[in-house]
Amino acid sequence: MSEFDELPDELRRVFGAYLNHLVVERGTASSTLEAYTRDLRRYGSYLVHSGAGTLRGVSSELVGEFLATLRTGERDGAPLAPASAARTIVAVRGLHRFAFVEGIAEHDPASEVTPPALPRRLPKALSLDEVLCLLDRGTVGGPRGLRDRALLELLYSTGARISEVVGLDVDDVDTHERTVLLDGKGGGQRRVPVGRPALEAVEAYLVRARPSLAAGKTQASALFLNVRGGRLSRQSAWSVLKAAASRAGLTSSVSPHTLRHSFATHLLEGGADVRVVQELLGHASVATTQVYTMVTMNTLREVYATTHPRAHD
Template identity: 70%
Template structure:
């Protein structure tokens, strides 16, 4: 009977794989990956003494998910992304088996794949940020613009798209604030530090008028060489070029100065809810990923400084 049950399980898996190929048109690499995952699943069921598809319950699916992460004597644990893919294959198999009448219920319906691990934002150390901000040297229009852009990004934590979307009327020099248009049409008022405001004033007075004269008239703060609004890609190139000239070896992304802004505020003692407002996050849980960075820093300092940290 066990052999008959095993054969039935293999038939269900084979039918599901055919379904993926023929009816769903799933990519070959994905199908091959699912097939490997399902072979692993069948081995897990065999170890659990399951001999038929109707015997599989939610506990078996959960047990498989746990086994994926723990590994075994002859199987190393899977990375979170690989475990999530394997569980997705199992969920698809049971959804198919239920829809095709092989089973009366779907035992995997309530089993959710593990949440992907949150990647910690990459923030630059303060000395690296200072070196990067000092890179655009000179008094020509491009250098003044680039310095103002980089200073503003770090001073406000603005996304690059928010900085390039900034209009002249959005800057309040007297109050030292800017109005940023964030995601979902949400606006927020953010303070601007004195160095950033000085760089912005220098650009607006001594460089922007000459750039604007080449264009057709736009209210944008940051302009390109043709007098139009600087694009997000153009601003990203400014940041990337400045990082290269500053000799920064760490990977730099469009969000690098935003991440640095948030991390340095929290390391300086800022409340996470204040940082949430400054970043324009709808939920504080989005901001709290930065607290993981500061906790890791605290651990490193503790481990290298406390005389009994390793005891």
């Protein structure tokens, strides 16, 4: 039984030809093909109800109206989630493009219809207890352990990107002023404060570990060195972070940006002004930083809901 038996003959043939094209010419995965089949069945039903028995009579307005029904749930039940609606529009755009290229239709009415913007994902932040667990239990002994502890402490203390931290030279750390000089995106530099625990970890690494890692390379300027005495790479630093998270027993995903997200979130939860956090993170626009305020607002809502006497009245 065809997936499109309820459609007029011409629509059924075009829809089937498009799905066959995806399999034979594009090598589309079976799971994606199944999803596209459901999406196109919904689209075909909409076309029939709208009086369009072929693709030739479909206008851009009709495709746009179909998009609106995905958001509202009209005719076909519950509205689709933004990601599902976006996938459906991709399937519809691909269908019309295929029909136009193959000469089945004289124009492509879906070319100007874009998928809906997906909601911005909130950054994942660790709790303070999780950060402390990562720092206290995530590293091992020896020179590499001292280096890794200093690396993790510095990432959380400064909110720096992992590429900025591995790019540090020894002279970029000012232990007297308790600051580090970071090279940010676009060649911009910023000097940010460093907490005492991070400075102590860096000093312990410089005195007790870095000389052995330098392996006699007295001209080496990089702050964080690998076992061969060269600059620690971003990929190696990421491996350090993942290994530390595993040792600390953190079950949530810990990415290179996790400590940066946690830094920003904890500052805002502590009452820091968003523009101060913007400067510390090196964001060109405060709008980029404001995504973190969404995270803290979720926390505020939870606190409000559980503590205010009339939160649920």
